[in-house]
Amino acid sequence: MAVSTAGPLATGPVSLLRLTTAGSVDDGKSTLVGRLLHDTQSILADQLAAVDRATRARGGDGEVPDLALLTDGLRAEREQGITIDVAYRYFATPTRKFVLADCPGHVQYTRNTVTGASTAELAVVLVDARNGLVEQTRRHLAVAAFLRVPHVVLAVNKMDLADFDEQVFRRIEADFAMAATSLGVPDVVSIPVCALHGDNVAARSRRTPWYSGPTLLEHLEAVPTGREAVAEPMRFPVQLVLRPRTAEHPDYRGLAGRVASGVLQVGDEVVALPSGVRSTVTGIDTPDGSVPAAAAGESVTVLLADEIDAGRGEVLAHPEQAPRVVTELGADLCWLADRPLLAGARVLVKHGTRTVRAIVTELTGRLDLHTLRHTDPPDTLELNEIGGARIRLAEPLAVDTYATDRHTGGFLVIDAANGNTLAAGLVAAP
Amino acid sequence: MTAIMVAPSTGLNNNTVENDHLAALESEAVHIIREVAAEFDRPVLLFSGGKDSAVMLHLALRAFHPAPLPFPLLHVDTGHNFPEVIAYRDRLVADLGLRLHVAAVQDWIDDGRLVERPDGTRNPLQTVPLLDTITEHRFDAVFGGARRDEDRARAKERIVSLRDAFGGWDPRRQRPELWSLYNGRHTAGEHARVFPLSNWTELDIWHYIARRDVPIPGIYYAHQREVFARDGMWLTAGEWGGPRNGEQLITRSVRYRTVGDASCTGAVDSTAATIEEVLAEVTASRITERGATRADDRLSEAAMEDRKREGYF
Ligand SMILES: Nc1nc2c(ncn2[C@@H]2O[C@H](COP(=O)(O)OP(=O)(O)O)[C@@H](O)[C@H]2O)c(=O)[nH]1
Numbered sequence: 001m002a003v004s005t006a007g008p009l010a011t012g013p014v015s016l017l018r019l020t021t022a023g024s025v026d027d028g029k030s031t032l033v034g035r036l037l038h039d040t041q042s043i044l045a046d047q048l049a050a051v052d053r054a055t056r057a058r059g060g061d062g063e064v065p066d067l068a069l070l071t072d073g074l075r076a077e078r079e080q081g082i083t084i085d086v087a088y089r090y091f092a093t094p095t096r097k098f099v100l101a102d103c104p105g106h107v108q109y110t111r112n113t114v115t116g117a118s119t120a121e122l123a124v125v126l127v128d129a130r131n132g133l134v135e136q137t138r139r140h141l142a143v144a145a146f147l148r149v150p151h152v153v154l155a156v157n158k159m160d161l162a163d164f165d166e167q168v169f170r171r172i173e174a175d176f177a178m179a180a181t182s183l184g185v186p187d188v189v190s191i192p193v194c195a196l197h198g199d200n201v202a203a204r205s206r207r208t209p210w211y212s213g214p215t216l217l218e219h220l221e222a223v224p225t226g227r228e229a230v231a232e233p234m235r236f237p238v239q240l241v242l243r244p245r246t247a248e249h250p251d252y253r254g255l256a257g258r259v260a261s262g263v264l265q266v267g268d269e270v271v272a273l274p275s276g277v278r279s280t281v282t283g284i285d286t287p288d289g290s291v292p293a294a295a296a297g298e299s300v301t302v303l304l305a306d307e308i309d310a311g312r313g314e315v316l317a318h319p320e321q322a323p324r325v326v327t328e329l330g331a332d333l334c335w336l337a338d339r340p341l342l343a344g345a346r347v348l349v350k351h352g353t354r355t356v357r358a359i360v361t362e363l364t365g366r367l368d369l370h371t372l373r374h375t376d377p378p379d380t381l382e383l384n385e386i387g388g389a390r391i392r393l394a395e396p397l398a399v400d401t402y403a404t405d406r407h408t409g410g411f412l413v414i415d416a417a418n419g420n421t422l423a424a425g426l427v428a429a430p
Numbered sequence: 431m432t433a434i435m436v437a438p439s440t441g442l443n444n445n446t447v448e449n450d451h452l453a454a455l456e457s458e459a460v461h462i463i464r465e466v467a468a469e470f471d472r473p474v475l476l477f478s479g480g481k482d483s484a485v486m487l488h489l490a491l492r493a494f495h496p497a498p499l500p501f502p503l504l505h506v507d508t509g510h511n512f513p514e515v516i517a518y519r520d521r522l523v524a525d526l527g528l529r530l531h532v533a534a535v536q537d538w539i540d541d542g543r544l545v546e547r548p549d550g551t552r553n554p555l556q557t558v559p560l561l562d563t564i565t566e567h568r569f570d571a572v573f574g575g576a577r578r579d580e581d582r583a584r585a586k587e588r589i590v591s592l593r594d595a596f597g598g599w600d601p602r603r604q605r606p607e608l609w610s611l612y613n614g615r616h617t618a619g620e621h622a623r624v625f626p627l628s629n630w631t632e633l634d635i636w637h638y639i640a641r642r643d644v645p646i647p648g649i650y651y652a653h654q655r656e657v658f659a660r661d662g663m664w665l666t667a668g669e670w671g672g673p674r675n676g677e678q679l680i681t682r683s684v685r686y687r688t689v690g691d692a693s694c695t696g697a698v699d700s701t702a703a704t705i706e707e708v709l710a711e712v713t714a715s716r717i718t719e720r721g722a723t724r725a726d727d728r729l730s731e732a733a734m735e736d737r738k739r740e741g742y743f
Contacts, residue, residue, distance in 0.1 A: 013450045014450065014451045014452075015450070015451060016451035016454040016455070085586045085604065086586065086606075087585040087586045088578045088585050088586075088628070088629070089579075089585065090578070090579045090629070090631050092631075092633075096451075097451040097631075097634075099629050102585075111606055112606070114606070114608070115606040115607060115608055118608040118609045119608075119609060119610070239461070239464040239465060239468055240464055240467065240468045242494060242495075242496070242497045243497065244496050244497035244498065246496070246497075246498070248496070249496045249497075252496060252497075256464055256493070256494070257464075258457060258460070258461040258464075258610075285495075285496075286492075287491070287492045287495040287496075297454060297457055298453075298457050299456070299457040299458075299460035299461050299464070299493070301495075312468050336606050348615075350611055350613065351611075352611075353465075353468070406609075407609070410608065410609045410611070411611070412608065412611050412613055414613060414615060418617065419613065419615030419616055419617065420605060421605045421606055421608075421613050424606070424608045
């Protein structure tokens with residue numbers, strides 16, 4: 001199959017897209033991921049040789065390498081023949097580099113899907129053309145909606161086993177569009193593919209003349225990236241204060257951090273929260289010199305006009321677009337621990353660069369992943385369940401609603417005793 | 431190759447949308463390094479003198495600029511060194527006023543805590559000195575230059591990855607890592623391995639070295655060297671065993687793709703003497719090594735490289 005992409009030959013600026021994949025077991029996710037790596041020439045020859053050998057050892061004819069074997073990681077997975085943990089894959093085209101969080105499909109691994117979706121700007125949801133939408137598909141779509149992944153792609157796989165029949169594709173496309181609409185997913189693109197042979201993955205298929213949309217890779221290259229975060233209100237969580245106290249920089253005092261969202265400019269009036277003190281940005285430093293502004297995603301050092309007490313844990317914001325400062329919050333929790341959550345649990349909440357003690361005072365409902373609506377208050381929240389909760393904080397936090405800012409609306413719930421991560425938290429509307 | 435901070439030729443923070451993948455990777459790594467410096471008491475940065483650790487050190491210096499690096503470096507020294515790499519390391523440490531700990535495998539062999547392997551390779555012997563040194567200095571966060579694209583098990587490694595008192599990694603009990611919130615909470619005796627280069631590929635590393643003029647040891651560039659052939663590689667002569675009888679020394683133009691234990695790290699034929707030429711060579715060789723739908727059974731150079739990495743941290 002002819003392939004035009006060659007990642008390493010990049011000449012112009014190369015952008016970065018983080019994506020995640022999800023699908024139920026045997027829908028062909030590993031094969032699709034292997035295909036993307038293969039067709040973007042991201043696989044070393046000796047890795048391919050190993051796959052060929054393994055394909056033949058497993059009784060394959062070696063005619064079509066079992067690309068799923070490429071992305072097959074930990075020993076436990078090999079023994080059980082399933083993917084257990086999120087694995088990260090890397091591939092590139094001349095215009096874009098991709099960081100792919102490859103998430104396992106089993107029901108009991110929602111925690112992995114949530115992890116992968118938390119950083120993804122795009123989610124690829126796979127279905128088997130012969131089966132259409134199944135319970136797991138809806139669940140994966142719901143997780144993408146829940147975590148507000150901006151772009152969703154439906155890959156209808158194994159089209160070869162459905163005779164590349166347009167009607168089959170259109171019916172699944174319509175079912176998926178309906179589910180997406182009801183969940184509030186804004187941007188869905190559906191693509192008929194055959195991961196095993198590469199149809200419409202990197203190369204346009206001759207077997208789907210009725211399909212005029214982009215190949216999967218074309219779409220991945222075209223999706224806008226990073227825009228959303230820049231349009232949001234500015235948030236700058238302070239990571240640490242740099243005070244060199246060297247002969248060269250005796251009085252330097254810079255706030256080191258990464259712009260979480262929005263754009264910060266020299267001259268901006270800012271408020272540090274939760275403390276509430278105000279100052280003006282007099283400089284934005286990088287090791288290469290000063291810059292007039294810094295946008296979402298950029299790590300910089302901020303200089304203020306006043307020596308205010310804004311250290312780690314404070315968030316700089318524009319006063320007219322400041323986050324809420326709260327000591328109690330409503331949130332959705334995706335429970336990631338084996339031990340269930342009960343009301344009254346004492347935990348730590350890590351939000352931005354601040355960690356505070358907290359009590360989960362109340363479980364307010366369990367999220368029905370079909371409807372994204374809450375059911376009646378449950379007694380417990382079990383592993384992989386998502387539910388509403390009220391949380392009382394020992395100290396104030398400056399938060400945004402997850403729905404308005406993915407970058408500052410998320411937090412971790414941590415076990416104070418052993419430090420384990422118990423839940424992914426999404427700040428709910430007040 | 432003198433100063434570490436070099437003005438870039440491109441406007442990186444040009445106050446527009448972050449539109450370049452190297453800028454994104456750089457900002458992510460700096461964020462990780464700052465988080466760890468803020469949340470851990472005693473970090474240390476593993477520094478082998480190789481290109482990945484050179485990039486990691488460069489990023490760490492950027493993270494705290496203009497303040498000095500707030501933690502020391504640790505070199506787990508096999509004793510099978512390229513003199514050029516040690517000279518590079520020492521010059522860097524002196525020029526930048528860094529603190530360096532050296533854990534020499536030889537010391538562990540001398541006092542009986544380690545036994546030399548029959549094959550003479552010392553890569554697998556690095557683990558004990560590493561863990562002993564972590565314990566001795568009570569380091570609680572250890573920066574490593576590993577990348578997830580290196581092998582399949584690494585693909586599942588977290589950016590901040592907890593180790594028990596024995597340095598053990600249990601892939602089944604990894605903490606989920608959400609958004610860019612890193613949970614490094616640990617109990618006494620545990621430590622975290624931190625991998626700021628997790629999302630970088632080998633090509634990203636080379637592109638970054640070119641963009642930021644990151645100093646790396648001269649043996650990464652083509653040079654004339656006396657070598658002898660063994661196991662299909664060009665090995666350099668040295669006191670650790672080689673050349674042996676029958677192995678002939680010849681002078682060739684070579685460069686190294688990795689700088690590991692000199693007794694088993696091979697050089698490749700090359701005339702690439704500048705970073706641009708190396709970049710072109712790496713790019714070209716990766717393309718030809720990739721893409722072929724049916725590779726022959728001959729071990730590629732990349733496979734060799736990857737295999738050796740398996741013995742590493
Ligand atoms: N005929 C056909 N088989 C496929 C296709 N994609 C994957 N498969 C096969 O479906 C099976 C499951 O694929 P795999 O990638 O392991 O699924 P996963 O569990 O979703 O990762 C394997 O036997 C694949 O070879 C396809 O497009 N067409």
